[in-house]
Amino acid sequence: MTEPASSASPLQTDPQLRRYFSSEDERRSTTRALFDRAASGYDRAEQITAFGTGPWYRRYALQRSGLATGMTVLDVAAGTGLVAREAHRIVGARGRLVALDPSPGMLEELRKKLDVETIEAYAESIPLPAAHVDFVSMGYALRHVADLDLAFGEYLRVLRAGGTACIMEITRPRSALGRMAMRCYIRAVVPVLARLARCTPDISMLWEYYWDTIQASVEPERVMDAMRRAGFEDVRCMVTLGVFREYVGRKPQPA
Numbered sequence: 001m002t003e004p005a006s007s008a009s010p011l012q013t014d015p016q017l018r019r020y021f022s023s024e025d026e027r028r029s030t031t032r033a034l035f036d037r038a039a040s041g042y043d044r045a046e047q048i049t050a051f052g053t054g055p056w057y058r059r060y061a062l063q064r065s066g067l068a069t070g071m072t073v074l075d076v077a078a079g080t081g082l083v084a085r086e087a088h089r090i091v092g093a094r095g096r097l098v099a100l101d102p103s104p105g106m107l108e109e110l111r112k113k114l115d116v117e118t119i120e121a122y123a124e125s126i127p128l129p130a131a132h133v134d135f136v137s138m139g140y141a142l143r144h145v146a147d148l149d150l151a152f153g154e155y156l157r158v159l160r161a162g163g164t165a166c167i168m169e170i171t172r173p174r175s176a177l178g179r180m181a182m183r184c185y186i187r188a189v190v191p192v193l194a195r196l197a198r199c200t201p202d203i204s205m206l207w208e209y210y211w212d213t214i215q216a217s218v219e220p221e222r223v224m225d226a227m228r229r230a231g232f233e234d235v236r237c238m239v240t241l242g243v244f245r246e247y248v249g250r251k252p253q254p255a
């Protein structure tokens with residue numbers, strides 16, 4: 001796997017995250033180890049915390065962003081394959097799916113449910129040729145990407161002209177009340193649910209990190225600015241329940 005060159009990181013400067021890592025290299029190894037260890041329990045934990053709505057929402061987000069039968073999709077940060085599985089169903093037998101993630105443990109889980117091409121790599125350095133896919137998806141991983149400019153530049157490069165990128169992410173609620181409710185849910189409710197479902201300590205640690213990265217996540221306007229800077233057009237952001245966002249942009253057709 002090629003380690004991406006790192007430049008400015010919006011998360012690294014956040015004091016909340018400094019207790020996990022103090023450099024960009026450390027961030028990558030810490031995050032990878034965290035996901036590797038939690039991989040086997042990830043799907044169950046996701047099912048509990050999202051009350052089973054995860055597959056429905058991921059499918060809905062992909063379809064409303066324009067994913068259709070027969071397309072070639074690159075799912076970045078594919079993890080155990082929760083977005084990839086829905087994308088695979090939508091593109092069908094005439095389409096093609098490539099799943100990319102830096103965590104070998106997460107990809108191993110993905111391969112148990114999907115017979116697709118997998119690549120162990122980072123969003124910031126995608127080992128695929130230019131103009132290779134019709135659609136790039138990414139689910140709930142933008143918070144782990146150090147350099148949005150590098151990642152979005154890579155998405156634009158691997159997309160064919162007219163292709164679409166759809167980035168799903170959870171962001172901090174804008175209101176103080178919303179932030180308090182989310183914090184209470186993740187810090188107090190989720191650990192109880194995890195204990196009831198006998199989730200491992202690795203999963204509990206992952207959820208703690210999960211909340212801290214949401215706290216430190218980049219403002220939606222900065223994400224959209226970075227997409228425009230990379231060269232995407234028609235950049236928009238759809239919001240569900242005030243926290244679930246899909247950032248969507250299109251690669252321009254040549255003039």
Ligand SMILES: C[S@@+](CC[C@H](N)C(=O)[O-])C[C@H]1O[C@@H](n2cnc3c(N)ncnc32)[C@H](O)[C@@H]1O
Nearest residue numbers: 035077078079082083103106122123139141144
């Ligand atoms: C919360 S999981 C999301 C998995 C899946 N997309 C989903 O919807 O459930 C985040 C994934 O991002 C991956 N990841 C972390 N840093 C990354 C990076 N810089 N580039 C690509 N993937 C990354 C992790 O290995 C992990 O599998």
